[in-house]
Amino acid sequence: MSLLVVGTMAFDAIETPFGKSDKIVGGAATYIAWAASNFVKNIQQIAVVGEDFPKSELDALAARGVQLEGVQIKEGEKSFFWSGKYHMDMNTRDTLDTQLNVLANFDPVIPESYQGVEFVMLGNLTPAIQMQVLDRLTVKPKFVVMDTMNFWMEIAMDDLKKVIGKVDLLTVNDSEARQLTNEYSLVKAAKKIMSEMGPKYLVIKKGEHGALLFHEDNVFFAPALPLEDVFDPTGAGDTFAGGFIGYLAATKDISFENMKRGIIYGSALASFCVEKFGAQRLREITHKELEERVKEFVDLVQFDIKLVN
Numbered sequence: 123m124s125l126l127v128v129g130t131m132a133f134d135a136i137e138t139p140f141g142k143s144d145k146i147v148g149g150a151a152t153y154i155a156w157a158a159s160n161f162v163k164n165i166q167q168i169a170v171v172g173e174d175f176p177k178s179e180l181d182a183l184a185a186r187g188v189q190l191e192g193v194q195i196k197e198g199e200k201s202f203f204w205s206g207k208y209h210m211d212m213n214t215r216d217t218l219d220t221q222l223n224v225l226a227n228f229d230p231v232i233p234e235s236y237q238g239v240e241f242v243m244l245g246n247l248t249p250a251i252q253m254q255v256l257d258r259l260t261v262k263p264k265f266v267v268m269d270t271m272n273f274w275m276e277i278a279m280d281d282l283k284k285v286i287g288k289v290d291l292l293t294v295n296d297s298e299a300r301q302l303t304n305e306y307s308l309v310k311a312a313k314k315i316m317s318e319m320g321p322k323y324l325v326i327k328k329g330e331h332g333a334l335l336f337h338e339d340n341v342f343f344a345p346a347l348p349l350e351d352v353f354d355p356t357g358a359g360d361t362f363a364g365g366f367i368g369y370l371a372a373t374k375d376i377s378f379e380n381m382k383r384g385i386i387y388g389s390a391l392a393s394f395c396v397e398k399f400g401a402q403r404l405r406e407i408t409h410k411e412l413e414e415r416v417k418e419f420v421d422l423v424q425f426d427i428k429l430v431n
């Protein structure tokens with residue numbers, strides 16, 4: 123079982139209708155690592171941070187078993203910074219600011235000990251860097267999942283399409299699926315991505331409305347747990363992806379049936395993520411809590427039915 127994760131490790135400033143955070147630690151790869159570490163020990167992390175990134179955050183990930191040899195710390199430079207503001211529904215948001223900082227000149231180095239990795243999670247960051255990571259692997263991985271965001275569709279669509287062409291599964295949210303394909307129907311968008319763009323599997327995330335998994339003519343839907351309080355949805359998509367690929371890597375099973383279970387674990391972890399600001403809640407989850415929440419998902423969609431005639 124081996125999993126390589128690449129993505130941003132960053133500072134975020136978040137505004138919701140109910141509160142505002144100072145600069146807190148975030149980043150796609152941070153959330154992915156916390157989520158996937160519920161299933162995989164020794165995650166192989168690749169990222170770049172500035173000297174402002176708290177050592178305590180790196181130590182906490184290391185204590186969790188995440189390998190940080192591939193995380194570069196740039197003296198005298200600043201970490202990636204993102205700021206966003208959520209709308210009243212907490213399901214849609216505007217990006218207020220994106221400062222690439224250290225990400226602008228990131229040249230990812232794959233440590234020798236990471237080579238031969240079986241599962242790869244290309245978390246959200248510059249598409250050209252996602253491509254470099256793939257190109258620098260000496261052995262073709264068994265399964266590659268990729269996440270991205272509207273930001274990259276706006277400034278690097280050509281590079282983005284090249285990486286999408288190389289991965290097994292793409293995760294995007296509903297508006298990104300539409301932006302990528304110019305199709306309003308998500309079913310048509312999914313068909314276009316799978317038949318024309320490369321990935322054989324697609325996950326479309328719909329925030330509080332759950333997630334759809336597509337493969338050939340099969341579709342699986344997982345709801346999101348109806349929660350009384352959503353505090354901060356930031357990182358929910360990354361947490362979902364981390365839980366999903368972590369589960370696949372741990373079980374080493376990439377059948378559609380097993381992916382359904384992965385989607386449920388990913389959704390369960392995402393439901394914890396939104397309960398507190400940043401990755402705080404993810405750091406606290408116990409195995410028992412996770413299993414109980416998965417059970418809530420099972421109960422949520424289980425019913426007996428007899429067709430009347």
Ligand code: AMP
Pocket residue numbers: 130132133134148149150203204220246247248271273274355356357358359360361
């Ligand atoms: P999510 O809410 O799952 O879409 O992920 C939010 C996280 O993505 C935040 O912690 C940000 O630091 C990070 N992020 C925001 N914009 C970008 C971007 N353009 N590239 C990479 N990571 C980003």
